[in-house]
Amino acid sequence: MSIAPEELAAEIRAQGLIVPTAVSGVVAQGRGFAEVADALVAAIRRLTAGVGEYLRFGAVMPRDQAVAMRYFANFPQLLGSIHCFCGSDAEHRALLRAHDAGEPWADALPPVELVLTPAACYPCYAILAARGAVPAAGYRLQVDATCFRHEPSDDPARLQSFRMQEVVAIGQPDAVVSFREHWLAASADFLARLGLEGDVxxxxxxxxxxxxxxxxxxxxxxxxxxxxxxxxxxxARPTACLSANYHLDSFAKAFGLRFDDGSHAHSACVGFGVERIALALFRTHGMVAEAWPVEVVDLLRLEGTPRADIR
Amino acid sequence: MPANDLVATVRSIVAATLGAADPPAADARAREVAGWDSHATVQIIFAIEDHFGFEMTGEEMESIDSVASIVAIATRRTAMSMPARS
Structure with missing residues (x-):
């Protein structure tokens, strides 16, 4: 049974599918939600299995790469920066004294060489650039990552920490644009087979x-x-569950991704927002995954999940 | 500022922002100039604002697609800031 969008947040909380924390946009996933999200990740991985090399990234990436890609310049409001204490015993004592006295202490934790990964494909370009000249056929990849964007919101469809899966192409302009078109269409078809209705x-x-x-x-x-x-x-404001992006040669220029003739490669990607798609599934098909249409359960391979484990 | 000086100043700022050895032509369009992408447009806007001492409106920023479009904005905005002659 589908649910009105405006009722979704209250319903998924009432069902324990999403458990809020003290910070807006930071949640715990209940078992029922986590099972669906995991099944979705696996299904997307099957869908994109033939694309090329697979890389799974964690929640952090090198700071200098995010700077080179101008993320800090274009989206400073979204970037998460990692800060750690790197001081001496004496500085540690000073830190504790400041904390205990109610004084500012965060300056004792300077930024380190990491930021939170803002998009799944961001860490892959430097890795590929380190391999030397881009092959004539380019690169094709599947990438997964836990991503972060500082967007505090009580909208369950706008989490600060979320999973993103992408397919990525690096190569000649026509080839990467065709790749993006193909995978946007194939991905939209995948979502349609999950019973979701949307528009590009x-x-x-x-x-x-x-x-x-x-x-x-x-x-x-x-x-x-x-x-x-x-x-x-x-x-009134549909949520983006897929994003298809053409970066021109901007990321290639940031890391020197060139063909043998010295020309810069172009890049494109198509990304799946895992939690957003999972939410769309719950809204469309109801709060109990086993009751979803059989073709959706089959596509996600949810049939083996014990009902008692799904709250 | 005389019109010719203003055009030369804008061309010089664009070249400096793009890291180009030679200033673009006065009738150059952004898409014809190497390296003049949307990132560069933003940097050019900030450099023009810093130099002339005004802040562009969103409409003015979005209208920039050539040297001439910047000159038109700078001409209009610097004229607005000049004291009226009695």
């Missing part, structure tokens, strides 16, 4: 500050970003 629309990223209008306009004019959207938690 041109999109732009949430760039920071006054530059946002310029950057967003360029993205739309050059058709660099498309999203597949479906109503999840707000009927």
């Amino acid at each position: 629309a041109p999109a732009d990223d949430p760039f920071f500050g006054r530059a946002a209008a310029v950057m967003a306009k360029a993205q739309r004019e050059r058709e660099l970003k498309f999203e597949w959207r479906t109503p999840v938690s707000d009927a």
